[in-house]
Every structure is written in structure tokens, then in C-alpha cells.
Amino acid sequence: MSYSDHGYKYDVFINFRGEDTRRTIVSHLYTALCNAGINTFLDDKKLAKGEELGPELYTAIKMSHIFIAVFSPNYAQSSWCLNELAHIMELRHRRHSYSPRVVIPLFYHVDPSDVRKLKGDFGKGLKVSADKIFSQSGAEREEVLMSKWRRALAEVTNLVGWDANNFRNEGDLVQKLVEDILTKLDMSVLSITEFPVGLEPRVQSITKILYDESRKACMIGLWGMGGSGKTTLAKAIYNRIHREFQGKTSFIESIREVCDYNRKGIIHLQEQLLSDLLKTKDKIHSIAVGINKIEKRLQGQKVLIVLDDVTKSEQLKALGGNPKLFGSGSVLIITTRDRSHLDSLSARVFTMIEMDKNESLELFSWHAFRQSCPRKDFGKLSRNVVSYCKGLPLALEVLGSYLSKRTEQEWRSALSKLTKIPNNEVLQILRISYDGLEDYTEKDIFLDICCFFIGKNRVDVTEILNGCGLHADIGVSVLIERSLIKVDKNNKFQMHDLLRDMGRAIVSESSAKEPEKHSRLWCHEDVLDVLSKKTGTKTVEGLILKWQRTGRICFGTNAFQEMEKLRLLKLDGVDLIGDYGLISKQLRWVDWQRSTFTFIPNDFDQANLVVFELKYSNVKQVWQDTKLLEKLKVLKLSHSKYLKSSPDFSKLPNLEKLVMKDCQSLSNVHPSIGDLKNLLLINLKDCIILENLPREIYQLKSVKTLILTGCSTIDKLEEDIVQMESLTSLITTGTSIKEVPYSILRLRSIVYISICGYEGLSHEVFPSLIRFWMSPTINSLPRIPPFGGMPLSLVSLDLENNNNNNNNNLSCLVPKLNSFSELRSFRVQCQSMIQLTRELRRFLDDLYDANFTELETSHTSQISVLSLRSLLIGMGSYHTVINTLGKSISQELRTNDSVDYFLPGDNYPSWLTYRCVGPSVYFEVPNGGVCGLNGITLCVVYSSTLENIGTECLTSVLIINHTKFTIHICKRDTVMSFNDEDWQGVVSNLGVGDNVEIFVTFRHGLTVKETAVYLIYSQSSTREIESILEVEAEPTPEVEAQSSTDVKAEPSPEVEEQPSPPDLKMEPLPKPNQNIFIRFAKGVGKCLCLNQN
Secondary structure (H helix, E strand, C coil): CCCCCCCCCEEEEEECCHHHHCCCHHHHHHHHHHHCCCCEEECCCCCCCCCCCCHHHHHHHHCEEEEEEEECCCHHHCHHHHHHHHHHHHHHCCCCCCCCCEEEEEECCCCHHHHHHCCHHHHHHHHHHHHHHHHHHCHHHHHHHHHHHHHHHHHHCCCCCEEHHHCCCHHHHHHHHHHHHHHHHCCCCCCCCCCCCCHHHHHHHHHHHHHHCCCCCEEEEEECCCCCCHHHHHHHHHHHHHHHHCCCEEEECCHHHHHHHCCCHHHHHHHHHHHHHHCCCCCCCCHHHHHHHHHHHHCCCCCEEEEEEECCHHHHHHCCCCHHHCCCCCEEEEEECCHHHHHCCCCEEEECCCCCHHHHHHHHHHHHHCCCCCCHHHHHHHHHHHHHHCCCHHHHHHHHHHHCCCCHHHHHHHHHHHCCCCCCCHHHHHHHHHHCCCCHHHHHHHHHHHHHHCCCEHHHHHHHHHHCCCCHHHHHHHHHHCCCCEECCCCEEECCHHHHHHHHHHHHHHHCCCHHHCCEECCHHHHHHHHHHCCCCCCCCEEEEECCCCCCEEEEHHHHCCCCCCCEEEEECEEEECCHHHCCCCCCEEEEECCCCCCECCCCCCCCCCEEECCCCCCCCCECCCCCCCCCCEEECCCCCCCCECCCHHHCCCCCEEECCCCCCCCECCHHHHHCCCCCEEECCCCCCCCCCCHHHHHCCCCCEEECCCCCCCCCCCHHHHHCCCCCEEECCCCCCCCCCHHHHHCCCCCEEEECCEEEEHHHHHHHHHHHHHCCCCCCHHHCCCCCCCCCCEEEEECCCCCCCCCHHHHHHCCCHHHCCCCCEEEEECCCHHHHHHHHHHHHHHHHCCCHHHHHHHHHCCHHHCCEEEEEEEEECCHHHHHHHHHHHHHHHHHCCCCCCCCCCCCECCEEEEEEECCEEEEECCCCCCCCCCEEEEEEEEEECCCCCHHHHEEEEEEEECCCCEEEEEEHHHHHCCCHHHHHHHHCCCCCCCEEEEEEEECCCEEEEEEEEEEECCCCCHHHHHHHHHHHCCCCHHHHHCCHHHHHHCCCHHHHHCCCHHHCCCCCCCCCCHHHHHHHHHHHHHHHHHHHC
16 A cells, blocks of 8 residues: 555544443444545554553554544543544644644544543543553653643644434434545545445455556456446445555446447447546547547556446447556446456456345445344344345335335335235335325326336426426425436436336336337337328327437338327438428427438427427528417427528517527528517527627527527627626637626626636626726737627726735735726725725826825925916715816916915815815715705816826716725716716715715816815805805904915925825815805805706
8 A cells, every 4th residue: 555645644533441441433434434435544443552652552653644533422431542533632733744733533422522621421432541550650751741641632622523312323424424534635536425324344355456466457357236336345445445556547437327228328428438538528429539549648647447237348449448458557437237358358257245234234224224234123024124135235225215204104005015025125125115106197197217217307397397298396206205217417317227227127128029019219220110001199298209220211201190198209311291281289398309301390289399400400490470378388409400490489478598500591680589588598509600689689588598609600799698697607608798787797697707808607707808908008908898888887896805815916916907998887895994095095106107105295396386277076966066166276376376276175065165275175074964955066176297187187086985995996988978867977986974085086187286175065055155154254363373375385295205095194274265255155155056947
């Protein structure tokens, strides 16, 4: 046994008290760990006797990665366990060259607090161990050991652990613990059965042979009937040994099923084999080419290959089933029901033997009672059931699940049935679960799946069966609960072969030699017989015929004339001639592959169809005359290479899925698609000449998935895509789309997106898109269209800080203003004041391409010798007030000295005023909040070294909410043309008591001296304003004593030291000349009166 990748010999070491846990939790845990491929050390025999740890045990502990300390009631009575634990905790602090050791405490039938505080029975046990040491070695030795033990116990109980009392049963505990350990080990293993009873001895016997014969390539065959556990055993062996092959492993599962249901199945498996072993993506076009590649590229290599469920010798040949091909140490495992395949290769065959009585009873009990043994009052009944199962694992699982939570009388009734069934008739034993179904609907669902729908999508099949009146939503759930069917990770129905055969046997049991009387026809020979002889009857409800030979086969439609109840029909390579009106009008599902007609015959009644699949057809037009198909929910036309246009959808009101993959002549999608109010999926993958989508498609509010992969001539998505409010997945890989619709950001339901090279979850993709939109330095920007004409008003981005120790990743998300294009505003949501300050500083640094502090210092010193100008910015209502402010301020700047400027700074009934030196002003939203806030007016006094005008140099206005940690960025064009939607975007982010800062940014060559903000509320009468103004206009000593010139000549120290707006402070300014101010107020009052009228 070689060391594992992390440098340890053992993955897990279990520290436990044998008499408490050897036959219970430790046994189950050890088995589960081994089955998961985890190399586990279990000192069951205690390598050395006595109280001292021997050198072998010290070595085992030293070479172990993870330790599980199982604390049980009598644990502390064992000085051996305590010494082990003390040594483990000591090693835990030593640095390992590969990865640190991990200790996991497991509290089994003992209170964690008792262990932590050394009280209760656990504390008494520790005293027993101490007394024993005292009697043998004296007080000094006792004191030393007790100190080590207490220290180790105190440390381990402070680690994250597992309490058995928090789980329903041991099975759940063991499963979760093993999953946790796998995560810690970062291993990749195959999932096996939930209750691996009796599996370990079988795995050990085979792996021992493999290790003994490791100098040569070894082929193992697992042979037995269906349901005997061949695949489960193969997975367990794979998990045990796969790490010895350095990643060159492949488990090819369900070969028979893949080949039966896919004409190119064996080629796909060849590609999987090469991909697994060589980590390449080879494309194989024929079986012969695949064989050649496998033989050449795998020759002499050491590999582990499992070929599961082989039914034909051709499958073995195609998938490298020859041990002579591979290098020494290779292992090839084959599972099959046909021993001849193994004998022909001289493989070493292991016959699957039945489980013994004890194993059978335990496995049955886990499924029936969720524990390892039967409940007391069901002991005899359980043993009787087990005896009928004859050790077949699948029968034990199915019957255990069937009888779970049943009453004693129901058990006796079931056993009464069993007594009438011969022990060797396994299929009949399994039928007990079928007979236990409550009504005909559940039985019909089971039989339909057995005969037609294994490997089919659950959602589609449920729709079909619902259309048949079978109430499939609840029915399918019942079948899953009874272990009669399964749903795999791809949401497809799966079923064990024995259960499938049992279901099919039920269909044919009443008239085995008269297939025309069967309710369902799936056997190739039976179907040919019935159709050729035209012997079909009213009994037939479903029929499937796949013509597997070259060429085609043809029947007259009159062969279906008597099948009046036919619901389910699947044909492949079959032609029908004659009157299609003779075919059943009860059809709910038609899957017709490789049909030759150019359009669906007009006399074919489809009124009751729920799912219509017409793949690989020759249709050029789906319907000549569109008919009302109210029940049709799924339409699949994939691989119809002559189809030029989609059908008219106006008569398909309830269509939910439209799949038209690889329709290579499709150039038009009918505009009526916009009428499909229930459509959920549109798949147009690989429609290579389809140039555009109809605008009506964007009206589909119900669509969740839109797939355009491989539509190489589609080059544009419209901004109208924002109307698709339910869209969760958008996939456009392989298209010519170079322009990303900006409205995508407003799709609230979007989860997955693939567009213009961006692919992933939306919360990962959107920040990247925004960064490219905002950054002028990215070369790939030409792929992104301008915002021209876009109605997008406000885009929000939430900068979540997921890593407190690394914040540099946020800087790329700060927008750069000169590439905003027509985006009107942008809001950044930060998570803290620190982040807000940092992002604002980065924004300003990006804006000025320099340090903002240096910029302000160099320009502010020149203010005293420059002429001053003013700029008024309005947001919201009261544009007349803004105009009056502008006229008044401009007049005063012309009539006064350039340094003797003013900004009105008092509060009045119609507005609240806040002023500050520099480019920003800070205020708190007053108690009135935003309910009566009609507008905001900004007044900026600035100077310029050139003949620059403020409106030209204005870059943006930033509204920073320090309470909500947001930065609302309004670009110049937005500021100069503020609309109602822009205003709502501003006030929606303001609340009573919020600390807000408004920051005005300009290009180089212009410096802001002072900024004032006027919050405009309810209107007031001129008289009220004037009376207040007259009071305010009385001269004060402070005004007369203070020189405005001094104020203007001194730049604000706060601005020089800290450019970030949170640190800018409001400066009290002198009141302006009273006469000027009164004239200004009167002008404003007249405006207010005019507005009132």
C-alpha cells in the first residue's frame, strides 16, 4: 500500500473504547470509510497488550492524517484510549510537511459537557483510570498522566465535533461524517448504496487478489443476475483502489442502457473512456476509429477501467476489453449477466452469491426500520420476509421500503401473498410493491415508464401522463417513495432491470402468446407481428417500433384502425401510408423519428397531443393548415434539416417547450411566437442560417430558458430582452453577437448567462460586463455597443466584500466616467464606511488620473487672483427658482469685485440651505424626509485658469449616502437634463436622518471655491419669505467684523489633508451684503407666487 497524495499512510485513525463501540458505531463507521475509498487504521486487536503504546501503534498514529476520537460512556476508564488521545493531541501541534492533522471528536451516548467538564459517569471513569495508575505506579506517575489526559480532553472538546444524539439514527450520522471527511481529504469517489451491508468482505477478497497479482494486468469479471449487487461491488472496489492509478481511471456505467437508447452510444462511451484516462476531448466519428485510438494511445499504460453491464462482445472490443493491451498493474473490471463474455477473455470470474441470513436481515431492517435490526414486535415477521427474498439485495431493499411504516396486519397480509409465490421467482416477489399501489393510475404510470419512458425527462413524461388523466405529479412521487423508480441527476427516469422486467411481465402475463391483447407493445418482434397481420385491438394503449436495420419499413395506416385507445406512439424509421384518420384520436405522445413526409398529413388527428417529437424528419413545413392544438405543451422538431420556417404558433396557445435544434435550413421564426404566453423554453441550438429573432419573441414574459448556441449568423439581441422578466438562463455561445444589451442588467430573474465570451452565474458575469462597459482601457470594448437611445436610467451594483483580507478586487468595479456613454446614472452599494471611502477615493483618482489631494492643493492657492463664476444645477422641480437664482448670482458677480462673491446661505419656508467650502457639501436629511422634497438645487462658485465654462468642464455629480454606504453617480448629460425617473432614483435612496454628501467633479483647469445645496420643499407666500428675510437681513457684528476676502484666500485645510468626501467639513460662512440678499429674496418670492398660480 503506497502513501496517499497528502503524504500520510492512513487517511483516518479511529480512537475508541472497544467494549462500548466495536460492534456498533465503530464497525459501521469503519465499513463506510473503507467503502468510500478512505484508508482507515483500526486498532481492533490492540497491537500491543498492556497500558503502554507500542512502537507499531506510535507509527500508525504518526502516519495518519485525520483522527476520530469516539467518546463513549466507558471511554475514560481505558488508560490505553487516554494515552492514544494524548499522543494524538501532541502530534496535532507538530507541523507536517504535506498538510496539517485534523482531530474530530464524536460523542456517542455521552454528553459533550460531561467530557468537557469531566463530570458524570465520564468523570468517574477518569478517576478509575487514575486510581489504577496510582496503585501500579504511584502518586507521581498518576499526577503526570492525569495532567496529560486533562489537557488532551480539554483541547479536543473545544474542537468542532459530532454528537450522535443530534441524528435520527447511526446510518445518518455515519453518512454525514464520511461526507465531511471526504471533503477534508478532497477526494473524488463514486456514490454507492446507502446501506453497504455485507459489502466489505467481498471487497477485501477481490482487492487482495488484485494486490497479489499487481505485477501483471488483471481482469476481473463480476457475474450474476440483475439486482445481485454487481455494480455496487464494482464501485466499492473502484473507490478502494483508484488512487493507485494517478488519475488514469474510468468507470463506464450502464453500457447496455446507453447502447440500447442511442444509436451512437458506443462511440460516446469510447470518447468518455479516452477523456477519463487521457484528460482530452477527442471526437470519434466511427467505432472502428475509436478502437484504433484506444489501442494506440493506451498501449502499455497502467490504468483502472470498469465496464459495467456488458451485454455484447462487440462492446468489450470497442471499449478496450483486453488485458493484453495495458501495462503491468492495470485492472480491468467487467460486470455482466452473460458469463460467456468473460469466459471468452479468460477473465477471473467472481460469481455474485446471495447474502446470508444475518446480512439479509440487517439490510432489510435498514430499509424497513432505519436501524440495523428489526423492531421487537416485528422480529419474526421480518425473518419471514427475508427468507422469501433469498438473499437478493434488490428484493430486500424494495420489500423493506414497501413495508416501512406499515401496520402489523399489513405485514401479515403481504406475507400471505408471499407464501403463494415460488421462492425462485424473483420478479413475482418484486411485484408485491406493484400490487401495493393504491389505484390504477399509479399502476399505469409504472407500466408506462417500464415500457416507454426509462431515460426520459421527468417533466416531459409527467406532462404526457397528466394528459392521459393519470395525475402523474403525485403518482410519480409515490413510485419514487416505493423504490419502484428513480430519478437521476439529469432529472431522467431510471429503473432497475428487475423492476423493468417485472413491469413488462405484468403487461404480458394474461396473454403471453397473443401480443395483440397486450396493453403495451415494446418488443420488436411482437410489434412487427401485430402491424404486419393488422391484428391490433382496443386493448393496445402504447406502441414503440424502432427499425434497426438499414433501409425503412412501411405499413398501412389501417394496421392501427382497431387501436382506438392508443395513447403513446413512438416510431423510428417507419413509414405509414393511407388514411391517417384511421389512427387513434386519443394520442397524447407521438415520437416519430426519421419520418419521410414533407409536412404533417392534414388528416392526422392531433387534437389531444401533449408532446409531439418529430426529430430527424424530412418536413419542410410542419403543418400546411394550422389547426388548433390546445393541449400541445411540448414541440420538438430537432435535426429536421429541410425545415425552413417555424410553424405558425397562433393555434398553439398552451405550448411550454419549443425545441428546434440543428434545423440547418431554418431561416425564419414566425412572429406569432409572441402569442405564446405559457412558453418556458426556446432551444434553437445550431440553427446556423437563422439570422435574427422576431421582435415579438422579447414579449414572452414566461420564458425561462433561451438557447441560441451555435446560431452563428445571429449577431444581435435587442434591448427589448428586458421584457423577458422570467428569463433565468440565456445561452448564446457560438453566435455572432458582439453587442451585449445593457438592459440585461435589469433582468431580475437571470441566473445563468453565456454571451460574448462571458459565461457563468449572473452575479459573477455582471460585474465583468460592467467593468468592460466602464473602462476605456479594455481592448475588447468594441464588442460592447454604445448606450445610444437606451431607456436605462439607473444601474445598481452591489459590491459584496466576501474577503475581509483582500479588497483589491473591488477596484476594478469602480466605473470610469469617460466611458459611461449614455448611461444616465450608476449606483454603487458598498458594505461599510471603510469600503465607501476607499471606493470614492479610487473613483476620484481614476477621474483625475492623479492624487486628488495634490490636485486640490495646487489649484486652490490661485483662487484669489482669478475671476469667479457660478453654476446652478437643478434636480427635480422648481426650475423657475433655479433660473432666478442664476440671474441673481450672475448679476452680483458682475457688479462686485471678483473676490467679493456670495452664496445665499439661510433657510426659508421653501428651502433648506447647506454650504461648504470646496467641491462638496454635507447635510443630514431633515425630519420631513423626502415626502415633501420637490427638488434639489446645487449652486457652485468656481474659478478657472482658462476660458472654461462650468457646464463644459462638469464631469459628474456624486450623491454619497454615508448612512446607506452608497455612491450615486450622475453623469454630466444626466445632470443637465434631469428627468422624473432620474429624480426618483435620487430620492429613493434618501431617508430621514441619512448623512448625505453631494460632490461636484470637474475636469482639469477648473477649481471649485464653494458649494451650496438647497433642498426645495413646499411653496411659501412672498410675504412670509420677505418677513423672514427682513429679520435675517439685520446687520450683525460678526458679519461686519469678518472679511470675506480672508475667507476666499484660504483654502480649506480639510480638503487639502483628506480629499475623500466623508472627511470634508462644513465651514460657517459670513452672511452676504444685506441689500443684495433682500433683492434676491424678493425675486425668488415672485417666482414662488407665479408657480402657485
